[in-house]
C-alpha cells in the first residue's frame with residue numbers, strides 16, 4: 001500500500017448493466033435513481049447502459065450532473081468500414097464520458113486479447129473518454145498462486161505500456177473472474193491486497209503521485225451486504241457493479257455505502 005491518505009481520491013460506484021434493459025426500463029431506472037443521488041456528495045455515480053439506451057438516457061439527463069454515463073465497450077478501430085462497430089468517438093457523441101474496456105466477459109467470450117484491449121484504451125483516450133480498465137484472474141490462476149502476476153501483466157499490456165497515457169482519464173477495476181456473478185465475493189483483505197498490488201504496479205511505471213490519484217474499483221458480486229466492508233479498504237475506491245446495479249433501490253444502497261465511506265475518510269461523517 002502506498003498511502004492510507006485517500007481523501008484526494010475519487011470514490012466511484014459504476015453500474016454495468018451488461019445486456020439488460022430496454023429503453024423504457026432504462027428511463028424508469030434513471031428517474032427512480034435521481035431522487036436517491038441528489039444528496040450524494042462523496043461518490044461519483046456512473047452507469048454503463050446498453051448502447052440503445054445510452055443515447056436516450058444520457059440526453060434526457062443532460063441537465064442533471066449527478067449521473068455520469070459510460071459505454072460498455074468500444075471498437076478498437078476509428079471511423080471507417082467496420083460493420084457493427086461503435087467507435088469511442090461515437091460513444092462520446094452519444095453522451096458517454098467513459099467506457100469499460102477489457103471486461104472478462106469480452107476477453108473470454110469475444111476473444112479480446114491484451115493487444116485489442118490496449119488498442120481500445122488508446123481509442124478511448126483519443127476520443128477524450130475515461131477508460132475503465134478491467135483486469136482480474138480466474139479461479140485456476142488464484143488457486144495456483146499466479147493471480148498477482150496475471151493482473152500485473154494485464155495492466156502492463158493494456159495500459160501501462162501505452163505511449164502518452166491520459167493518466168487523469170483512467171479508472172482501474174479489479175474484477176476476479178471467480179467472483180463475477182457468482183455470489184462468491186472476494187474477501188475485503190483479498191481485494192485490498194490486489195488493489196495495493198495494482199497501485200504499486202502503476203507507481204512503478206508512472207510514479208507514486210499518479211498512482212495515488214487513480215481510482216481502483218472492486219467488481220465481483222458486490223452487494224449492499226458486503227459493500228461497506230469492501231469499500232472501507234484503503235486502496236478500494238468504490239465498485240464496478242453488475243447484478244446489484246439493475247434495481248435502483250439496491251444500487252442506491254451501494255452508492256450510499258460509498259458516500260458514507262468517503263465522508264469517513266474525509267472526517268465528515
Ligand code: PGA
Nearest residue numbers: 180181220221241242243
Ligand atoms: P457482478 O458483475 O456484480 O454481477 O458480479 C460485476 C461486473 O461484471 O462488472
